[in-house]
Amino acid sequence: MNLTQLEYALTLERLGSFTEASKSLGMTQPALSLQIKNLENEIGISLFDRSKSRIEPTEQGLKFLMKASEIVTAGKQLKEYAITLGTEFSGTLRIGVIPTLSPYLVPLFADSLLTKYSDLSLEIHELLTEEILQQIRVGELDGGIISTPINRQGVVVTPLFYESFFLYQDKSKPYRTPPLQVAKIDLNELWLLDEGNCFRDQVNDICSFKEKQTHNQLSYHCNSIDSLIRMVDYHGGSTILPELTTLSLDSDQEQNLIPLEKKVREVGFVTRKMTGKEHLFELLNEEIKANVPSPMRTLNGREVVDPGIGEKWK
Incomplete structure (x- = not known):
């Protein structure tokens, strides 16, 4: 599991479509589907319900994605914080x-x-x-x-x-x-x-x-x-x-x-x-x-x- 996979999953949650998410991420739909499947296999739960027209998180998936969001956001914030160390009120x-x-x-x-x-x-x-x-x-x-x-x-x-x-x-x-x-x-x-x-x-x-x-x-x-x-x-x-x-x-x-x-x-x-x-x-x-x-x-x-x-x- 890595931050990139978590970002893929969060993008899919936000857009609700493998097609739209793959376009947003600049990758092919099969490649995105494989990354999500690899992530699900590693953590042992199904993150998304694929049976509906709009892809939605499962109950367990939503809990996981909420925590994933915190981790991904923290990673971005760490980079932003490093920038602010050079100029106190910038960004x-x-x-x-x-x-x-x-x-x-x-x-x-x-x-x-x-x-x-x-x-x-x-x-x-x-x-x-x-x-x-x-x-x-x-x-x-x-x-x-x-x-x-x-x-x-x-x-x-x-x-x-x-x-x-x-x-x-x-x-x-x-x-x-x-x-x-x-x-x-x-x-x-x-x-x-x-x-x-x-x-x-x-x-x-x-x-x-x-x-x-x-x-x-x-x-x-x-x-x-x-x-x-x-x-x-x-x-x-x-x-x-x-x-x-x-x-x-x-x-x-x-x-x-x-x-x-x-x-x-x-x-x-x-x-x-x-x-x-x-x-x-x-x-x-x-x-x-x-x-x-x-x-x-x-x-x-x-x-x-x-x-x-x-x-x-x-």
């Missing part, structure tokens, strides 16, 4: 950021961080929470900025800041005195992100939905908060916004905001244990906290809403 940070944060948060800190540390590079990927966690697990990302808290095996969480929630309604609605009680929101007029977004799960939790809401003839599925804002502006109704989103509204739109009761979403940085880039993570996290509005840096007695992230790797 590349590959960071995943959820769509409800990325357009509003990244512009706040990216330029200032890279100006201070000219030997550092940032690679930002806008992805859903589970995609970020999966790519951290297999070593494709160094870390992620997501809604926390979470309890996921092998994941280290560093809270960064806390966002209040706001109701954003069309201008025809009468203004209501803040803070607004959630019970007074007309759920039938509320535009929501599509299923699979943790912010959607948080809104569900806040509003205690019993069933999916509809808007008469129009059903709109999206992953963009900006899209929801435009739907309210042009079609009416309302939506719920996290605080950073409100910083990009114009003065007319700001008149349509009403703060909700004291519930917040916690935003945190997540990564694996012992990556070798902890000193770079510290720079990143401090730069983020320095560039968000100061009231967002402390919880100050407010209640954190559950982001609805499960405890196990998918």
